Amino acid sequence: MQQEQYKNLEQQVTPPTPYLKNALKAFFVGGIICTIGHAITYFYIIFFDFTENTVGNPTVSTMIFLSMLLTGFGLYTKLGQFAGAGSAVPVTGFGNAVISAAIEHRTEGIVLGVGGNIFKLAGSVILFGVASAFFISLIKLILVTIGVVQW
């Protein structure tokens, strides 16, 4: 059998990925996570001395803390298997990537194990997050300087 022929056969037999179903699940679970995040935002604004500009940090910290608890109790993998991108894209997914790597490498010690591997998965998010933020800021600066937009 030729490689092409086999690829066709394999594709026919393999069940197709249910993209629509996956997207709907991701939409609703992701939406629920973000709604919880928003509730926490209001909580900090109403009960503490935060404004809309400063409430971001405590909200993100709280969400990551919750995500870490779920990860530690082995529940985040189950959520991830159901929701896919819905639980991977919000900041809770970032927290999960960090803490799961830390748990995984605990047996190799605190420094080389946890320290060396904690950003194994999240490292690329940080790198490309910071890099893209830099370039977006640069574009903004140029556009503002030459007067195309006002900020």
Add this chain to the structure above:
Amino acid sequence: MVIVFQSKPSILANAVVAGPLEKKSVFYSYFDSVVEDERWNQKTNEQGHSKMIIEACEIITKKANINNLDVDYFLSGDLVNQMTPSNFAARELAISFIGLFSACATSVSSVIISSLLTELGASQYAIAGAASQHNAIERQFRYPIEYGGKKPATAQWTATAAGYVLVGKHNPEYPSVVAATVGKVVDYGDTNPFHMGGAMAPAAFDTIKAHLKKRNQKFQDYDLIMTGDLGKVGLKILQTMFAQSGIKPEELQLLRDAGAEFYGEDEAFLAGASGAGCSAAVYFSYIIQQLKTGRFKRVLLCATGALLSPLSFQQGESIPCTAHAIELTME
């Protein structure tokens, strides 16, 4: 390459040890021992993995009423880097040791080499088999255990199990290894590590076809032809390949897969079980016992292995696969 064993080495004892989740396996009642703690009360998963291998070997020597000094060779393999669980188990067992890597096909390749050593007269008793521990293997090949990534329906679950057999001179009361096929490495260009069944099916097809052709046999000559860990999707692909090559549907019923059946219909395990311990656990418990009771007279066990590493996959290499087969009979 097909080998015919004139002296028909026999499988004199068998042992399977499995992890706590493997209680969900449909083959659970055939296992010798199941441990409540995935780490076998050790500090690390890798130590637990090693302990599991030692325990299986201890059960074997106990069953055969021999001690480690009577065993000439220990042939074992697993999926951890440099096979440390097998190496460390061999350190404790103090038996002449050859580590083997055929990925998940090690369960069969170890029996082939043990049978050759026995036929050669170099070995009175040899322990052969393979093992895998879910946590130790998943972290090696995929993401951290607690990482919430979504796996597709074609993904498989690495089983925690160790399956070992004692290979010795022919004894008509035990199942015998009459022939074997050492598989070629087959690569149809598959690159998806979450669809191992699809990558491995052509290797199984190649080996089974070669074995039947050289032995001048048909599907019906067997009570069962069982592949290792193709999973539900991989098995379907293999059945389709055989159907296209002219095998009738009723003959295809004889073709089964250890990984596809391992966890039954439980959807949490997606396409089924995988890992070096998966085929070893099924072959060296259920199959051997069915042969002993005479329910099966002749079986072909074809374990499949994906010969990739996380590095080769990240570098964009396709997944080369192999399959080794043994033909067991019961007089």
